[in-house]
Amino acid sequence: RKEVEQDPGPFNVPEGATVAFNCTYSNSASQSFFWYRQDCRKEPKLLMSVYSSGNEDGRFTAQLNRASQYISLLIRDSKLSDSATYLCVVLTGANNLFFGTGTRLTVIP
């Protein structure tokens, strides 16, 4: 079983739509969680960390469900510039960092 699993998509949504991605992780001892964004043929960039109580940054909301071992990313009022691949990243222990394969989002005009 993979450490981190994501639906690869693609998710094609119209501008202004709300879209949500989930990511499941296999190790219940995992303690830190992140969402990174990667544009086509570019490097990953941190979008946001995911805190136990959930957190919001503008149009982006991240949530953690430890009981079901998944994290989610909600994007409201999608913009064309949100088109990218979203990587789920999970840290287990001090140095076991696992990247998901990413979920591709395309926002359509």
Added chain:
Amino acid sequence: NAGVTQTPKFRILKIGQSMTLQCTQDMNHNYMYWYRQDPGMGLKLIYYSVGAGITDKGEVPNGYNVSRSTTEDFPLRLELAAPSQTSVYFCASSSGTFNQPQHFGDGTRLSIL
């Protein structure tokens, strides 16, 4: 502020050749990392370093070597290139432990033919 700089951006190697991928950062970060990203796969950690003089293996270290003589530089060495090492390589750094945000370089696209 340059951040993390990788060179070269592209390279084609023949099987059995060797090369060094360069990575330097100007943020005075202690932690540095090398990843590879294959199509349809998540980033895999090759090696990491927690400070000058200290390196450790990641998930996929075979076929690679690293050194960390200074805080700024973390080169990745391929000794005997194999087709399986065709990939995009990313160097990253962070100010502290693995749970701190990682800053990535632009990547090196490497093809082994």
